[in-house]
Amino acid sequence: xxxxxxxxxxxxxxxxxxxxxxxxxxxxxxxxxxxxxxxxxxxxxxxxxxxxxxxxxxxxxxxxxxxxxxxxxxxxxxxxxxxxxxxxxxxxxxxxxxxxxxxxxxxxxxxxxxxxxxxxxxxxxxxxxxxxxxxxxxxxxxxxxxxxxxxxxx
Numbered sequence: 001x002x003x004x005x006x007x008x009x010x011x012x013x014x015x016x017x018x019x020x021x022x023x024x025x026x027x028x029x030x031x032x033x034x035x036x037x038x039x040x041x042x043x044x045x046x047x048x049x050x051x052x053x054x055x056x057x058x059x060x061x062x063x064x065x066x067x068x069x070x071x072x073x074x075x076x077x078x079x080x081x082x083x084x085x086x087x088x089x090x091x092x093x094x095x096x097x098x099x100x101x102x103x104x105x106x107x108x109x110x111x112x113x114x115x116x117x118x119x120x121x122x123x124x125x126x127x128x129x130x131x132x133x134x135x136x137x138x139x140x141x142x143x144x145x146x147x148x149x150x151x152x153x154x
Contacts, residue, residue, distance in 0.1 A: 001145050008037045009146055012049065012088060019092035026118035027092060029142040030125075033135070041065060047085040050095050051130075054081040060090070070131035099125065118143070 012031045016024035031049035035042065042048045046063045054062045061084035068075045085091040103110040112124035119140060126136035 005032065005037045006146060006149070008032060009142075012038070015088035016092040018089045019096065021092050021096055022113070023115075023118035023121045024092075026122050026139070026143055027095070029139050029146075030122065031088075031092075032142050033139050034130075042082055045084070046082055047087055047091055048082050049088060049091050052083045052085075052091065052094060052098070054083050055098075058083070059094070060084055060086065070133065 009025075009028045009032055012028035013024045016027040016031075021027045032038075034040075034051050035049045038044070038049070042051065042063065042065055045065075046061075048063070051067070063082045063084045064079060065082055067078050067080050069078050070076075083091075083094065085094065099109045099113055103113055106128045108124045108127040108129075112121045115121040115124060122139045122143075123136045126139065129135070132138070
């Protein structure tokens with residue numbers, strides 16, 4: 001892991017904590033995976049670290065950008081409308097609000113919100129959050145690589 005990646009994780013964890021995320025360090029690792037450690041076009045242009053698609057009733061601006069979705073065992077190109085956030089804390093706050101709002105519809109979100117550990121949170125939320133079947137393992141690998149080194153990344 002590069003120093004820049006470690007710095008991203010520290011800053012993202014701080015933003016997640018500011019937004020009252022229940023597992024800020026794991027959320028930072030999710031954001032790292034989803035945004036290529038903050039380097040994705042969506043993260044750079046829209047402070048969107050999770051690939052949050054635009055809501056039915058937008059609170060923030062919209063960016064239309066290309067993406068890909070994993071469907072029927074293969075990656076398919078697509079275009080989507082994404083939320084354009086003013087900062088990372090707003091992104092983490094909206095992500096938590098989305099999980100709470102959709103917990104009654106998606107049992108994995110409810111299980112994630114009730115999780116007793118960050119690992120369980122990641123495993124549960126990943127079952128519905130992403131079309132990537134390896135998402136949880138990838139997030140937890142990032143966490144394992146930096147675990148115990150959070151204070152040293154500042």
